[in-house]
Amino acid sequence: MSTKSPVVLVIDDDSEIRYTLERILSARQYQVVTADSGEEGLKVAKEANPVVILLDNRMGGMTGIETLQHLRHACPKAMVILMTAFGTAQTAIEAMKFGAFDYIIKPFDVKKILGLIEKAVSAYEDSNQEKGGVAPILNSEDYKEGIVGSSEPMQEVLKIIGQVAASDATVMITGESGTGKELVARCIYQHSHRNGKAFIAVNCAAIPENLIESELFGHEKGSFTGATGQRKGKFELCDGGTIFLDEIGDMSPPTQTKILRALQEGEIQRVGGTETIKVDVRLIAATNKNLESMVAENTFREDLYYRLNVFRIRLPSLRERLEDIPMLVEYMLQKLVKNRKTRVSRVSTDALAILQAYNWPGNVRELENVMFRSAVLAQGDTILRKDLPAEIVTAVGGKVKTSHTPPPIPVADPSASTAQAGEPEAVAASDVETSETPEAETGSGVPGSAVEDVPLLGGAAADASGVPVGLPEDRSLEVVTAPRMTPDEAFDLAFATALERGETNVLVEVEKEIIRRALAHTGGNQAKAATILGITRATLKKRMDMYDITA
Numbered sequence: 001m002s003t004k005s006p007v008v009l010v011i012d013d014d015s016e017i018r019y020t021l022e023r024i025l026s027a028r029q030y031q032v033v034t035a036d037s038g039e040e041g042l043k044v045a046k047e048a049n050p051v052v053i054l055l056d057n058r059m060g061g062m063t064g065i066e067t068l069q070h071l072r073h074a075c076p077k078a079m080v081i082l083m084t085a086f087g088t089a090q091t092a093i094e095a096m097k098f099g100a101f102d103y104i105i106k107p108f109d110v111k112k113i114l115g116l117i118e119k120a121v122s123a124y125e126d127s128n129q130e131k132g133g134v135a136p137i138l139n140s141e142d143y144k145e146g147i148v149g150s151s152e153p154m155q156e157v158l159k160i161i162g163q164v165a166a167s168d169a170t171v172m173i174t175g176e177s178g179t180g181k182e183l184v185a186r187c188i189y190q191h192s193h194r195n196g197k198a199f200i201a202v203n204c205a206a207i208p209e210n211l212i213e214s215e216l217f218g219h220e221k222g223s224f225t226g227a228t229g230q231r232k233g234k235f236e237l238c239d240g241g242t243i244f245l246d247e248i249g250d251m252s253p254p255t256q257t258k259i260l261r262a263l264q265e266g267e268i269q270r271v272g273g274t275e276t277i278k279v280d281v282r283l284i285a286a287t288n289k290n291l292e293s294m295v296a297e298n299t300f301r302e303d304l305y306y307r308l309n310v311f312r313i314r315l316p317s318l319r320e321r322l323e324d325i326p327m328l329v330e331y332m333l334q335k336l337v338k339n340r341k342t343r344v345s346r347v348s349t350d351a352l353a354i355l356q357a358y359n360w361p362g363n364v365r366e367l368e369n370v371m372f373r374s375a376v377l378a379q380g381d382t383i384l385r386k387d388l389p390a391e392i393v394t395a396v397g398g399k400v401k402t403s404h405t406p407p408p409i410p411v412a413d414p415s416a417s418t419a420q421a422g423e424p425e426a427v428a429a430s431d432v433e434t435s436e437t438p439e440a441e442t443g444s445g446v447p448g449s450a451v452e453d454v455p456l457l458g459g460a461a462a463d464a465s466g467v468p469v470g471l472p473e474d475r476s477l478e479v480v481t482a483p484r485m486t487p488d489e490a491f492d493l494a495f496a497t498a499l500e501r502g503e504t505n506v507l508v509e510v511e512k513e514i515i516r517r518a519l520a521h522t523g524g525n526q527a528k529a530a531t532i533l534g535i536t537r538a539t540l541k542k543r544m545d546m547y548d549i550t551a
């Protein structure tokens, strides 16, 4: 870090977040400037020349993504970190595509944001030592991603999609069957300059060996038995567009050679033809085979391997991101309801626990099938444990505890949804309340509400199970409520305990306790409690939802 303290600009319409960040960052020798809107942020950015910009996505007026696009011109060197309440695919991809340094999901851990700012500052310093400008900027469009998942590994995938989409580079997607390789390929295409031109997906494993060349490159009349006329192949049909070759590891060496030529020279020849045809095609390839060992065994051309491997995206298996299951389940049921395939809109807590304990060898595709099948079998509006395939319930066996789990996951009414397809609006994470009531199997859980941007205070992010991320497991400071202590003693002890445990969320715990006490004092009357606390009732409600406090 240079000797001059780096300027950090915080753009957020929530005064509390601006205040909190300002306090945290000023204590770390950053110079902090703030703005309460995207429009104001642009002005401040031009004057203050910040090194890092923390930019909220959901603001009145210009959104964060819109502001980001303007900032790229107004303040091209600054490292922008987008702050969003949800890790939706669209936001993640767009943030990276429009040149954000990174993005972070609110509410977040203080350590995490500080670490990210530090990284951004050193990236700023590195990039200022090198010549060269920022990455090209694309125009914003209305996308429908359909990629669901806010787990760390999926967020990484989304970021890479955003980074590679705008380039014309070949991309290799690896991952087990059913992990979403084709979905990702389509998403890259949708975000590329070639969007609007053809996208053709070819499953190489599904085409007989003797027909694959003709399928890909076309054939001339009479070139083989059955070739009764001239036919264009997929490469030719896809000129100007993107071709997705699934299971590329299943191609014979002669076909591999032709693919290499198409990639390197931009030329193909139809089977039985002599004419060289120019094609301009972006290739996205996928495989669930180990191409490295195929190269070692000489069954896959090394030069083609390197040509394909310019960018590589590894999709995590579903068992590596079990925390995404509630979100996926909600998304899938929502889709089924929308397509009028079912009226089932919930999953009981017991059933969900089983889904989250299962190994998912068939990954998301298997989950999709299970959801469809179970929704068909379900009698009420909730998928119960008994509706799940017996082999899954048996496979999970005793791994699942069925008590103290959250109530059913509700699915938003699709007609009332303002989210884009593929982006569940409010997903299980923070709006599933933890309940001790074993009402799960009746399907009478509390419907979830769309979660607004939630306030940051010391920052405990919630994971899909509603448990704050990045906090020690025992996060209660019961000592605050211990009897026969003066308030001062209690606070001293609480503070000392927190320091001893290395906690960074003391403020949050104190806030929770104060809210609980105010509610207890008013007998659960929220309006009165809000008055005591000096906040609006809506803010109190937001906090109660966020901290799982019931009146």
Ligand SMILES: Nc1ncnc2c1ncn2[C@@H]1O[C@H](COP(=O)(O)OP(=O)(O)OP(=O)(O)O)[C@@H](O)[C@H]1O
Pocket: 146, 147, 148, 149, 175, 176, 177, 178, 179, 180, 181, 182, 183, 184, 246, 288, 364, 365, 368
């Ligand atoms: N992250 C995701 N969010 C929502 N749906 C998903 C996700 N990943 C996969 N799916 C769905 O799962 C199914 C399988 O996905 P896809 O065909 O893209 O997998 P694949 O890895 O290409 O499979 P294969 O290797 O068998 O060809 C599709 O219906 C897809 O929409």
